[in-house]
Amino acid sequence: MEKKHTSSSYEQELQEVKEGLLQSGALVEEAIGKAVKSLVDGDTELAHAVISGDRRVDEIDIDIEERCIRLLALRQPAATDLRFIATAIKVNGHLERIGDMAVNIAERVVLLNDLPRIKPYVDIPRMADIARKMIRDSLDALVRQDLDLANRVRREDEKVDQLEDQITRELITFMMEDPRRIHPALLIMQVAKNIERISDHAEGIAHMVVFLITGRIVRHARSMGEEAP
Amino acid sequence: MVNREAIIRLENVYFFYERFCALAGVSMDFGANRITALIGPSGCGKSTLLRLLNRMNDLIDGTRVEGRVFFEEQDIYAADADPVEIRRRIGMVFQKPNPFPKTIYKNLVYAPKLVGISKKSELDDLVESSLRQAALWEEVKDILHRSAMTLSGGQQQRLCIARALAMKPDVILMDEPTSALDPISTAKIEELMDELKKRYTIIIVTHNMQQAARISDKTAFFYLGRMIEYTDTSRIFTNPSEKQTEDYITGRFG
Numbered sequence: 001m002e003k004k005h006t007s008s009s010y011e012q013e014l015q016e017v018k019e020g021l022l023q024s025g026a027l028v029e030e031a032i033g034k035a036v037k038s039l040v041d042g043d044t045e046l047a048h049a050v051i052s053g054d055r056r057v058d059e060i061d062i063d064i065e066e067r068c069i070r071l072l073a074l075r076q077p078a079a080t081d082l083r084f085i086a087t088a089i090k091v092n093g094h095l096e097r098i099g100d101m102a103v104n105i106a107e108r109v110v111l112l113n114d115l116p117r118i119k120p121y122v123d124i125p126r127m128a129d130i131a132r133k134m135i136r137d138s139l140d141a142l143v144r145q146d147l148d149l150a151n152r153v154r155r156e157d158e159k160v161d162q163l164e165d166q167i168t169r170e171l172i173t174f175m176m177e178d179p180r181r182i183h184p185a186l187l188i189m190q191v192a193k194n195i196e197r198i199s200d201h202a203e204g205i206a207h208m209v210v211f212l213i214t215g216r217i218v219r220h221a222r223s224m225g226e227e228a229p
Numbered sequence: 230m231v232n233r234e235a236i237i238r239l240e241n242v243y244f245f246y247e248r249f250c251a252l253a254g255v256s257m258d259f260g261a262n263r264i265t266a267l268i269g270p271s272g273c274g275k276s277t278l279l280r281l282l283n284r285m286n287d288l289i290d291g292t293r294v295e296g297r298v299f300f301e302e303q304d305i306y307a308a309d310a311d312p313v314e315i316r317r318r319i320g321m322v323f324q325k326p327n328p329f330p331k332t333i334y335k336n337l338v339y340a341p342k343l344v345g346i347s348k349k350s351e352l353d354d355l356v357e358s359s360l361r362q363a364a365l366w367e368e369v370k371d372i373l374h375r376s377a378m379t380l381s382g383g384q385q386q387r388l389c390i391a392r393a394l395a396m397k398p399d400v401i402l403m404d405e406p407t408s409a410l411d412p413i414s415t416a417k418i419e420e421l422m423d424e425l426k427k428r429y430t431i432i433i434v435t436h437n438m439q440q441a442a443r444i445s446d447k448t449a450f451f452y453l454g455r456m457i458e459y460t461d462t463s464r465i466f467t468n469p470s471e472k473q474t475e476d477y478i479t480g481r482f483g
Contacts, residue, residue, distance in 0.1 A: 003481040010480065076439050078466045078478040215468030 010075055013067065017088050018143065020064040024095040025139040027057050029132045031102035032198060036128040039109045039191065040121050047113070050106035057099035064092040080212075087212040091142065094201040094208075098135065101194045101201075108187045108194075115184045118174055124188070127163045127195045130156060134202035141209045150213070153206035160199035167192045236261040236400060236430050237282060242296035244277055244286070244454075251277045253454045255296075259400075264422060264431045266445035266462065268438060270482060273451040275434045279402050282432065283319035284312045300400075317344065320393035324405040326385030328377035328392070333369050336377045336388060337395045344396075355395050362428075363391035364421050383414025390421065394429075401425065403433040407440065419444050438478055442466045450474045 005011040031050050038046035068089045071077060077085055134153050141149035171185040207219045235258035244252035252274045259265050267275040280286045281294060284305060298305050305315050317340075329336050337356045338346075346352060356373065360366040365387040369380070377388055386406060393401055403422075407415040422431055422444055435441050441448050442462060449459040450473070458465065458474040469475050476482055 003476055005480050006482060007480060078438065078442070079469055079475050081479045082467060 013071055013075075014081065014084065017064055017067050017071070017085070020060055020067070021088060021091055021095065022139060022143070024057055024060045024064070024092065024099075025135055027053070027060070028095055028098040028102060029135050031057070031099060032105070032128055032132050032135075032195070035102045035105040035109060036121075036125050036195075038106060039112060040125060042113050042117075044110055044113045047106040047109040051103050051110075054099050054103045057096060061092055061096040061099075064088065068092070083212050083215060087142070087208040090208050091139075091205050094204045095135075098198050098201050101198050104194045105191050108191050112184060112187050112191075115187075118181045118184050118188075119170070123163050123167050123170075124191060124195070127160050127167075127192065127199075130160050130163075131195050131199040131202060134160075134199055135205070138202050138205035138209060141206065142212065145209075145213055147210065147213050150206045150209040154203055154210075154218075157199050157203040160196055164192045164196040234261055235259060236301060237432075238299040238302075240297040240299070242278075242281070242294065242298060244274070244281055244295075245293045246289070247291045251454055252281075255456045257449060257456060257459055259430060259432055260447065261399075261430050262426055262428075263446040264426050264433060264444055266441035266448045267432065267434045267451060268436075268441050268448060268477075269451035269457075270477065271436075272453075274454040275449075275451045276404055278451070279404055279432060279434050282400070282402055283316045283321060285316075285321065287312060317396050318398050319400040319402060320396055320398035321402045321404070322386070322389050322393055322406050325409050326382055326389050328380070328385050328388050330376065330378055332374045333377050333380070333388060334373040336392050340392070340396050359391040359395040360388075362394050362425065363387045364417065364424070365391055381414070383410050383417060386410060386414065386418060387421065390418070390425075394425075398429065400430045400432065403431060405434055405436060408436065415440075438466075450477060452477070 005014075031053060034046055034053075035050045038044065038050065068085050071085055075081070134156050137149055137156075138153045140146065141153065168189060171189055174181045175185045204219070207217075210216060210218045237259040239255055239257050242252055242255045243250060255274075255278065267278060269275050277286065281298065282300075282305075286292050286294070294306055300315065300319065304310065329339060331339070334356055337359055338352045341352060341355055346355070357366060357370075360369060365384060368384060369388075372379075377385065380388060386409075390401070390406075407418050410418065419440065422433070425431060433441075433445065445462045447460065448462045448465045450457045450465065450469075450471070452473055458469055458471045460470070465474060466478060469478065
């Protein structure tokens, strides 16, 4: 988008949508970090802060959607601009869901912090770090129109899936050894599941960046027999 | 009925006004029974192109065509081509409604009479079928002998379309046919075009890009006398291949 619109207010409105996405992205990434930190540090207060902090993400969600609908109605965008707004609407939805999942994690942490710790938390922060980086990179790819970076994000999802499998297998052995561990183990599995879902949403953002740049919808590429990114 | 083959074909066409080259090396096909839109900024050559398709530019002194323009495989600029016959088969509708200052009926029978149709019943049938095809019959059937100038702008433009249809053309060229009309009249003309393309081939020049997006099957973008991109309309407006097309349709021009 190096060349600017003849209409500077149009240019400005598109820019504001982009900034809204980046703001939302920064907030949800931070929320995931805090939710996992509240687990590792046993800091229930921090978990509560994550839960209440989601309101801001919801406000931005509505704001971005309203801006996009207004742009569609008033500017009749075409080509890159049309693809950008379609992308923004979907990316916005992904980010909002990620915010909700950070809340889900924080809610499990509140419960977990009241139970005896059954294992050290090593893989969960590792998963969360990858998922957060996926969000950051997918939004970077969006801003810089970087197709390679978007495709790298799409490949990262697999690592998160593998870590979740590993955590699940480990927790199953804990549960078999001692039924008192079932409750915390289930909560930890839910935390892992939520992080895994977050990485799916980050992958979804990367798919939309590919669409933004190329005009191709690659979301179901795998199930449609295309090769991996 | 639906024939997707090219009805008009341009081969490396150049057009000059005196020394000024208005079109440079344009090669393209126009599909039969399709609406093709020509878009581009003022002075890009799109109206020149439209007018050379039925030799309207012949009427301007100092113009010259190079290359070949085929209509149903006949070169319309060949020495033995008949411009009157070409203009009968390739009709034209202009930007401003330009009915003759005569009755509605006379507007429609004027040209058919010139080519020798004189039987009243035949002319009556022609008037009715042309007006019906132009979606104007119901509005004017009781006032056929009133002056065309008493019609609204939108009705006048549909009358001009009916007048073109009365000559039973194969192709209708439209040069900004709705730019002087209000949105409702515009919508009626657009609806009409969609109906007409079942029987005719339509080529339209428009500055209204949403109009091109709404009504055309294919769109060609022109810039500085060259055809920059020509492809399916849905593709041009979602994902054009050329940077210049992209800049123009997204409003990043000039």
